[in-house]
């Protein structure tokens with residue numbers, strides 16, 4: 001079995017890592033202070049193909065498979081996590097529904113501008129009364145002539161404040177329960193759609209989220225994405241692939257934290273010796289390495305399974321659960337190895353410590369991942 005990534009993917013990883021570490025990180029203080037990603041970073045990211053990772057080449061994208069995308073996400077994960085979050089919300093959950101279910105007309109209309117970074121995408125299922133219990137959403141879509149009328153509220157929607165297109169999940173047939181759910185391509189400028197004020201978050205600055213309200217919103221019938229009454233399982237399938245990407249981003253963040261920790265441990269002297277000579281510090285570094293290696297093996301395996309056309313519902317949850325919990329352990333140890341400087345805003349440790357916390361919550365909390373894994377195990381004969 002060969003665990004080496006193909007040469008073209010390794011080369012792409014090198015470029016993206018350099019961009020994340022040299023270009024984006026150089027603007028990290030600015031992103032933290034303003035909660036905005038500078039427009040030139042968006043332009044540079046678009047030139048590198050980051051907004052078209054999953055978009056087929058015929059629509060101007062890079063057309064990478066899941067292994068390639070995740071290799072990029074790991075490299076991107078080494079840099080500012082808010083920037084990485086903004087890009088991946090677009091390139092994974094914001095884009096994958098349209099690529100998978102869109103008609104040729106829908107793809108031709110949106111994908112080229114999405115690949116160019118001119119139309120940022122997002123995905124909206126969560127509502128104030130249904131987060132983990134996403135099968136019980138209330139946003140309603142009713143057909144009136146050539147239009148669907150949407151009413152309801154989504155909240156915490158990543159990229160909503162800067163989005164040109166959102167994949168919105170709504171109920172089209174309440175009698176069918178969660179099977180009566182459909183997906184819609186919604187432009188925030190459509191009549192009756194409004195985006196609320198930017199959420200004030202613990203971290204991931206620059207990755208903006210907000211409420212999206214539909215008040216008799218008029219969505220053209222041609223913007224129905226996929227079949228009418230697509231159903232909960234299919235709609236959630238859009239998130240399944242996103243979970244593998246989160247595992248890869250987590251691995252990148254862990255690698256960065258370990259690299260910073262090793263450098264700090266070698267350079268910092270106490271009691272007349274580098275702290276790296278103390279076994280207590282060595283053990284923290286070793287435990288971080290174990291978490292990184294196991295997380296990387298998992299995302300690589302699950303990405304390979306996706307590309308091989310296998311069902312990854314359980315394994316995507318295994319990868320996301322393991323890697324995001326591992327990242328929390330690693331972030332905590334990195335702050336500990338750093339000592340006081342780990343708590344200061346001058347060094348990246350405290351930023352990663354805040355930013356990583358979100359990954360155990362969104363796209364399904366750790367508890368929901370465990371419910372999916374156990375549910376799948378118990379369904380087996």
Ligand SMILES: Cc1cc2nc3c(=O)[nH]c(=O)nc-3n(C[C@H](O)[C@H](O)[C@H](O)COP(=O)(O)OP(=O)(O)OC[C@H]3O[C@@H](n4cnc5c(N)ncnc54)[C@H](O)[C@@H]3O)c2cc1C
Nearest residue numbers: 123124125126131132156157158209361362363364365367
């Ligand atoms: C910054 C940010 C960005 C986001 N971006 C998006 C986005 O782009 N699109 C989108 O649709 N959503 C998005 N979300 C929403 C996110 O997916 C939800 O917050 C998440 O699924 C949890 O839902 P909740 O917040 O309602 O928590 P709740 O569902 O209320 O959960 C609270 C706690 O209860 C636990 N819990 C709930 N049910 C069970 C159960 N059955 N068994 C055991 N434990 C349980 C949870 O694990 C959690 O610990 C985002 C959230 C945040 C914070």
